[in-house]
Amino acid sequence: ATYLINSKWYIVYNDTEPRQRSRFTVAHELGHILLGHIMCDKHYARTFDTSRPTIEQEADVFAARLLAPACVLWALNVHTPQDISELCDISLAAAQVRSERMEILYSRNKFLQSPLEKAVYDNFKEYIQKQTAK
Numbered sequence: 001a002t003y004l005i006n007s008k009w010y011i012v013y014n015d016t017e018p019r020q021r022s023r024f025t026v027a028h029e030l031g032h033i034l035l036g037h038i039m040c041d042k043h044y045a046r047t048f049d050t051s052r053p054t055i056e057q058e059a060d061v062f063a064a065r066l067l068a069p070a071c072v073l074w075a076l077n078v079h080t081p082q083d084i085s086e087l088c089d090i091s092l093a094a095a096q097v098r099s100e101r102m103e104i105l106y107s108r109n110k111f112l113q114s115p116l117e118k119a120v121y122d123n124f125k126e127y128i129q130k131q132t133a134k
């Protein structure tokens, strides 16, 4: 969960969960913050209204895009859930969902069309070159 207390954000997660799950949870919470989701008052702090399935889905999509950017998977020709899980350090379950989405994106083959995606790609360019040189 994420709380806004005295103008500071606090992401609270269970650090006894596997690292991959924790990474996704923190990325999901960052999604709520950065997507500007509507907050509600809880008894001791303001937090996100998790009763709205739409914002939960948006935060999940944000997390998947942050941790497993499509243009990077495409550049490295990564397809399987196992490979996505290993490369992006996300759970196999999350990688399965990402893999299904990637297959749609691969069939469309419209990577690097938007300036934002090009910027992401440029940030990963050196990494991609190192990976493909192996």
Ligand SMILES: [Zn+2]
Residues within 6 Å of the ligand: 028, 029, 032, 048, 050, 055, 056, 059
């Ligand atoms: Zn959430």
